[in-house]
Amino acid sequence: MAKVRLEDIKRRFNNVTAIEDISFEIPDGEFWVLVGPSGCGKSTILRTIAGLESATSGKLFIGDSLVNNVPARQRDVAMVFQNYALYPHMTVAQNIAFGLQMRKVDSKIIQERVVNVARSLSLEQLLNRKPKQLSGGQQQRVALGRAIAREPQVFLLDEPLSNLDAQLRDDTRAELKQLHQELGITTIYVTHDQVEAMTLADKIVVLNRGRIQQIGDPQNIYARPANQMVAAFLGNPPMNILPAIYKDDGFDVSGQLLAIPSYMQDNLRLPQGQNFNLGIRPEHIFINEPQQAAENQNQLVVEVKVVEPLGRETLIRAALVKSAALLNIQTSGNVRLHPGDRLSLQLDLNELFVFDPKTGIRISPQE
16 A cells, blocks of 8 residues: 655646646545546546556656656556456456466465455356456456455556446445445545545545646535535535625625625625625525515525426426526425426525636635
């Protein structure tokens, strides 16, 4: 096991910069997730750590060793690819053992590791099968087993669950987390799925356009996003972003005024008449009862467009009555609504985020 440290890593392809100024250190034994939209550079970072790509500049350390010029086969890392890359003519046992055989490990040790790995991944009954006889989830576990059997210093996982169906993804995600707790091997996991990132990671690295946007533990990033991109990317359903104008000690949202408490005014100290983007998560929006709607002036009126019942909860997509701006609302599964219904909404102003519309940086006072 080993820590991994990147110092000002840059990777260019011809005249295109894929990643730039990437710096972080993963302590020994932690599980970090690189997350972001497609094309943000997360797989390039992983391949650079593996030695499959070469950094244009910067320094990369595994343990205390500088590995910029160390070939991939000598870096003592194990990578699991999205497509599993199993050898179709080999059995499960042979696939798991292959990396060890290439390193000329003693045959008795190989046999012992194959048995132990197969047991930990529930593959004992499948050791004599070939990949074409396995389900997608079983193939994924074989690919993991081949990596685990090597006992590397670092695991690198490149979207290993993306080819699985929803239920199998959930099951395998839980198995991965339990496996890491048992093995304690430094792990770097790449995904565009923010649910995987939130549930698996000790720390998340949020990337966009080849640059780091924020690094932190999942709950902290969710509660205190550094900017609008991070806020909107992490969360399902995503955070609502509403254009607004600050005036009369409140926010004008499409002609509807949200008056904010005096303590928020003092903390924000925003100039009157300036444009901002407001962020509010779907779980922090509440539907007023008819009597509350009549009494409460600090509300937003919307028209329901789409209703998605999910059992214990209902997701609603609604449009502000004076504009085309849409809101995602997460409410109780007992709520019965239909497209065309009008609702009065109450926002939890303590959970309101304010973003600079030009830079996207959060300027709201949550700390």
